[in-house]
Amino acid sequence: MTLELVTFKLRTEVSDVDFDRANIGLEAFLRERPGFLSRSLYRPAGGAQWIDLVHWADLEAARAAADEIGADPRCAAFLGCIEPGSATLTHAALSRTTGEPDRG
Secondary structure, eight states: OEEEEEEEEBOTTOOHHHHHHHHHHHHHHHHHSTTEEEEEEEOOSSSSEEEEEEEESSHHHHHHHHHHGGGOGGGHHHHHHBOTTOOEEEEEEOOOOOSOOOOO
């Protein structure tokens, strides 16, 4: 399994409603990608840096989606919400898991 970790800041003019709507297109794109497993989006507490975690079956699937995201029109609204130059992307292979994440 491969984890994709993306951190980013939103443009100051992006509202919560706009960002929620923009995520709909991105999520449709992800669901159609081979190897997509799940996505969790974390809102910052007291900060501006968002955390987007996407689980992929393997690194090849993650890289293929990263290469295709900019060309898919469903992702344009989401990408347009991100402050230019603020995004970082990291891929990591699963090394160890202990317990399950808290669902509450």
